[in-house]
Amino acid sequence: MADLPTTTLQKLPKFTELNDLVSQKVGATVLYSTDDWFAIAENLLLPSEPVFKPSVFTEYGKWMDGWETRRKRIPGHDWCIIQLGIPGIIYGIDVDTSFFTGNYVPKVSVQAARLKTKLPGRESKMGTAASSEQTNAIAKLKSQDWEEILSVNPLKPGYKTSCHNYFTVAASTAYSHIRLNMFPDGGIARLRVYGRAVPDWSRISNSEVIDLVAMQNGGMCVGYSDVHYGHARNLIQPGRADVMADGWETARKSDRPAVLEQDTSGILKVPGMDWCVFRLGHAGIISKIEIDTNHFKGNFPDSCKIEGEYISCC
Template sequence: MADYPKERKPAGFPDFIHLIDLASETVGGKILFATDDFFAPAENLIKSDAPSFKAHEYTEFGKWMDGWETRRKRIPGHDWCIIKLGIQGIIRGFDVDVSYFMGNYAPRMSIQAANLPEDKLQEFPERGIRMGAEATSEEFEAIAELKSENWNYLVPMAELKPGNPSSSHNYFPVHSQQKWTHIRLNIFPDGGIARLRVYGAGQRDWTATDPKEPLDLVTIAYGGLCVGFSNAYFGHPNNMIGVGSAKSMADGWETARRLDRPPVLENDENGILLVPGCEWAVFRLGHPGVITQIEVDTKHFKGNSPDRCKLDGCILTTQEEEDMIKQKWDLPDHKWKPLLPVTKLSPNQNHLFDSLTLELQDVITHARLTIAPDGGVSRLRLKGFPSSICLLRPREKPSMRFSVKTGFRANL
């Protein structure tokens, strides 16, 4: 049995909330087990949207709550659940959100984690839709094989604070360089939690890649990350490098309408809109490599897709990246290598392009997508081959500061 941890207080407002939620249902996160789901099921913990409250809604078991809420415990022990991360990777911090759980939140919690190989995982009983239920003896027997009580503690037992009724976030940083696949959330002894966000970066074993099969080098699943953008009014650029196809416009990057667009729009002789200005997003690849194919998908953006786009790449060390973030990505133009020239885009359509680096075989570490004049893109895929060059040293704390153009609001 693992040593029981000492309590500690949560830290202040952190930078890691700009990273990826590795446990979200949108990236494949899944609840494997929960001791109790009486008032509200544990699946609510990993919903992608913010928690909500319905003042006058009740179920046959009690007050409707948008989170995980267990019954008032009348037997020895405490409640806990197991979450399989949708993206395996390095965890930088947690947000334990108890919004709207004012008189029934869990007063304390802790978080453990494990890196479990797929070939050693057995099939767990399907949970289905759970309410008014507790774990069965068969479920307890199946989950016992994981020996989760012995997993590593990423957050020792800590008090939770309710704060603002509609916005009660408890943040906990994590200082671990290890890859994790599963987490165990313990609440002491019972109660409710609205959402659990597991912020971090995906990680892939690049030594196991097929040298003949191109990979998406920018996807969040392999450690890709947006490190700067001009505008993110309706959707963050990290959405573009998410897992799977976009489910709606909310699952993409969408900017505000530029205020400098002319009163009457006109085309040039090539059918390109004569509109000043552009919006952009810069990404750090999961691994340095050569991009051979580019995918720009405007699915769901039917009346608000960009008129055109272009893509450039460059090589930056970790220090150079940090400098660029401070300078709001004012990188000299000659540093950027063109991967895709200015190209017309169509609404609600997936566009596939060959990269200009097919013959040059230029290795890049960062890519910049520029759209004009504004609009939305659901997915960006940069397929290619990882290179042995690696200029980015391992970082204890990845840069998570974002450059935002003056005059525009950023909804993160």
């Protein structure tokens, strides 16, 4: 028997409709982590939902699908540096503690900065802590002085009804990196940083053909009729979909006719339609459109149409 979606258990803030700027799918990376004993910090960025495997243990302890540090036995607290996949304005954060119930992080804060240089990544390994060389190298960023976009806030344990910890961010500038602070240690399953990508349009020629709706170019989904199986914002993610869940899929309409007919043009006559609305990253002249139905074989749309409008107020 299926469980109710988590979205019905917790009312979702509006910012969760935006793009996740720290998903591995958009190129986000962990540059530094103080400790990766039970589970590595890269798990925070996985696009998949966290899972729990009750009987699975590693040589370091219980296997957990997230980032989990060891119990602190020295002064300080744990933290990591994450490079956003795409620099952008951050509107909200979800710190997901799924399945971390007796070992979740009690409090967190988030700092952010816009750095001009691309920094090297790291090789993560379970059961390790940051070396003195790594710590000394990352100290040059002076991340402890970055702007605080989320002050110290308590988290709730990772039960189904409390695992999502949503925080609105009042930021007006674009950031490229964030520092996630644990107080003092523990586990977090996933981190979602919702916002709008802000590309450098000065580097793009007016005559260049680009994807105006792509999330990396500032495109955003601003409305939809239904996202039962897959969110409409998936349509503007980088690259092609790996699986069907990476696309937009609606529920079948329960009031659809028992027997379908088609009009003289070959279009099925089905009352109503599903729709989604996107704000382009930049106003432009549309010359080409691609609609990719990759992986949708028995459930692709029969037909579609696209409408456009120039709205100067937003």
